[in-house]
Amino acid sequence: MLNINDLHARVEDTAILHGLNLEVKPGEVHAIMGPNGAGKSTLGNVLAGRPGYEVTGGSVTYKGNDLLELEAEERARAGVFLAFQYPVEIPGVSNMEFLKASVDAIRTARGDDVMSSMDFIKLAREKCKAVDLPQDFLKRGVNEGFSGGEKKRNELLQMMLLEPSLCILDETDSGLDIDALQVVARGVNALRSPDRGIIVVTHYQRLLDYIVPDYVHVLAKGRIVKSGGRELALELEKHGYSWIDEEVA
């Protein structure tokens, strides 16, 4: 589904990714861990097409096509979803309007019929319940005045409504208390399916107690330096990232 080959990227004048390789097949959950500044968020942003992130080498193939050739909105319509580390507040635009516009755009791109407002409201309310967000959050401005945990749950709500093929969660666990973490994990687990790939970017192994990954990768200095199964995350938890630094050196 996703093939990243020798990816180099920079943000403004700083080179961040230095030859990153990763393959994600449908049905797999990959965790990407690493110290601060390793390039974890850059990876998510490059895949989603955020302006300012410039690819300087390598390739990314998604479902057989060159992902890097697509505009950000085209990637979303092709099924790529980035759950933001810092979701944006958009006062004056209601969450419901935003969600409907987004779901309409993506359903249209997939060739599905646009949902009626009534059906959509029903579905949105149902999904709100699943992520433990009160329904009045649908009427509020997008992320406006939401707490950190509420913003992350709102990202999850969007993900559930859009049903992407490839989900990238960029430090979705940061700033969450244990209850919120469980809600988020439950949501992500509900999205696990044989035809969907999931990349969980995280600094801490804690999240992986709840979302059990098939593969764990350690990202350091812009490259994946170690890959393994779930046990790798536990080792990292025990020894910290300095252990990797030593090993790589």
Added chain:
Amino acid sequence: MSDPMQAEQAHQGLQAQSDWGWLKDWRASAWSQFAATPWPTRKTEAWKYTPLKSMLDTEWSLAEQPGTGTGTVFEDWDRTVITLVDGKVADHDALPEGVTVRLLSKATPEQRAQFEDRLAKTLAGDQLFTTFNQALLAEAVWIDVAPETVLEKPLHINQVLSSSANGRAVPVRLMLDLGARSQMTLVETFSSESDGPVFINPVTEIDVGDSARLTHYHLLLETGDVRHLGSVQAVLRAHSQMNSFHMALGGVLKRKDIVVRHCGSGAHLQLNGVYLPKGKEHVDYHTTLEHEVPHGTSNEVFRGIIGDEAKAVFNGRIHIHKDAQKTLAELSNKNLLTSHKAEINTKPELEIYADDVKCAHGATVAQLDKGSMFYFLSRGISRQEAEVMMSFGFINELLETLDDEPVKQLLRPMLASLFAKEDELARHLV
């Protein structure tokens, strides 16, 4: 004598029709003042960014017989409506108890005496087009609300320019005196069915009595070849509250001078507004808050979206007089330019002569936020639709603060269609 608008004939004609000596003198003194004022140029500070050239291309005359027009209709809002077509009262609903309305054009001898008293101590200022309004005034609607009156229904002054108003100058004055501890909502709407050019010149004077509360809407909804030059002057008495919302869609030329004076201590003013010129339209808001007494609070928020080759001017002045200790006053003006050829001139001005006050002001000019744009795109929403939704949201944030749902319901679709060149792009907004 300076009379580049060639309005003297209209003034003289109006004078000749009247047998009311006092009124004629009152208008004549304004005419002398208007004619003695040098015509504004680029060097005139108050008109620096708003050229008046376009006022000189038409020989304006006063409407003799008003045409017909509907004006602004609110769905499902039980209100008391007074409709003025081309500046003349065409229709009005029965008035609720505690409210007296007097019309300058139909004043009885007793009312004439009352008008003379009231007009002699007019609250209006001396802006150029407030003086013009006085010199050519044929109609004034004076609304008096008795103390303690609480009006359940809003009062709607529905002003419309008819399709036969082309070439007309329409000066009209509204005076609202709210008695102590009274409460009401005043809705002023301006619309036009004229192809233009047409010149509306309204002056609104509001006196908010001790501990009275007023919710006020002043909505300039005319589009097309309309020139709207007017003023709103309000006086706040002790512990009164005024919550005022202004809006200007485009039009060839719009200029509104808003002056609010804190004359009694402990009063609170919320003054919000939005302006939305596009094409080659021009909108200018000049606001002045006069804090003359202690313990007054004011919060002013104006936002504009300027598109295409349109121009907007915002001048927000706060003047804290020497005795106005413990004043709290804030002013914010944010502008969004959606085209490279759009222009905004914004200037906040603070003049503070008291030493124990809190004042803040700020003005920003920006384009649509790139981070927000990426958020929309990353959810599959097209750039064009995102622009529409973000522009709408920027203004809708202020609409959301309004108390009256029917006003929001009237304005939201107008805004949505304004920002979206294709209806399809606004489908998620109404």
